Amino acid sequence: MSEAEKVVVTHRKALHDYHIFDRYEAGVVLxxxxxxxxxxxxxxxxDSYAQVKQGxxxxxNCHISSYSHGSRESxxxxxxxxxxxxxxxxxxxxxxxxxxxxxxVPLRIYFKKGRAKIEIALAKGKKLxxxxxxxxxxESDRELAKVMKKARR
Numbered sequence: 001m002s003e004a005e006k007v008v009v010t011h012r013k014a015l016h017d018y019h020i021f022d023r024y025e026a027g028v029v030l031x032x033x034x035x036x037x038x039x040x041x042x043x044x045x046x047d048s049y050a051q052v053k054q055g056x057x058x059x060x061n062c063h064i065s066s067y068s069h070g071s072r073e074s075x076x077x078x079x080x081x082x083x084x085x086x087x088x089x090x091x092x093x094x095x096x097x098x099x100x101x102x103x104x105v106p107l108r109i110y111f112k113k114g115r116a117k118i119e120i121a122l123a124k125g126k127k128l129x130x131x132x133x134x135x136x137x138x139e140s141d142r143e144l145a146k147v148m149k150k151a152r153r
Contacts, residue, residue, distance in 0.1 A: 008038050008116075010108040011045040016131065018105055018123035024093070027084035028059065028109075028116050033067035033074050038116055040068070043109060050083060050104035050120050052094050057083040059106060059118065083118065096122050 014020075030038070037043065042065035050059050058080040066074040085093075096102050107119045126134075 005110045005112050007108055007110040008041055009043050009045055011048075011106055013046070014105045014107055014121070014123070016126075016134070018103075018121070018125055019130070020105075020107075020121045020123050021102075022096075022122040023107065024085060024089055024120050024122075025112075026057070026118050026120055028118050029082040029084065030064075030116055031075050034064050035116060036067045036069075037064050038109065039111075042067075045106050045109070048106050050106060052090075052097060052104075053080075055090070055094075057085060057090060057093065057104070057120075059083055059120075062106065083120065093122065101125065 044063040046063075048059060048062035050057050052058075059082075060080050061078055062081065063077050065077055093104065097104060101124045103123055103125070104120050105123045107121050109116065109118050111117070
């Protein structure tokens with residue numbers, strides 16, 4: 001992450017629920033009031049995902065709240081938003097998402113050089129036993145770090 005990036009929101013639960021394979025940076029087509037809401041941090045990635053429609057990729061179920069000082073004609077908070085990627089990347093993602101179990105998950109939204117960007121990942125859902133194994137590994141790492149810290153004293 002470079003110093004020119006200002007992270008607005010991260011989807012921490014995605015790292016818990018999915019195996020992440022490839023990450024892509026994409027631009028997002030937004031209205032002016034949506035950009036202002038993003039700058040205020042009024043966005044939720046909880047149930048959002050990306051999907052291929054008619055050869056283009058769209059972000060679905062991403063909730064960007066209405067701008068507090070905006071007019072009455074603000075866009076719907078959970079509308080589909082087009083993601084801007086290179087054609088080669090889109091074709092690669094289309095090929096991979098056709099495979100069983102792969103999905104496109106947004107990981108974070110940030111501003112880079114004044115432009116709103118989203119990091120999407122090609123991911124595969126974890127099974128319950130995978131989640132348990134990850135938790136066990138994290139817990140053992142924490143205990144090991146605690147023991148090492150005591151040993152240094």
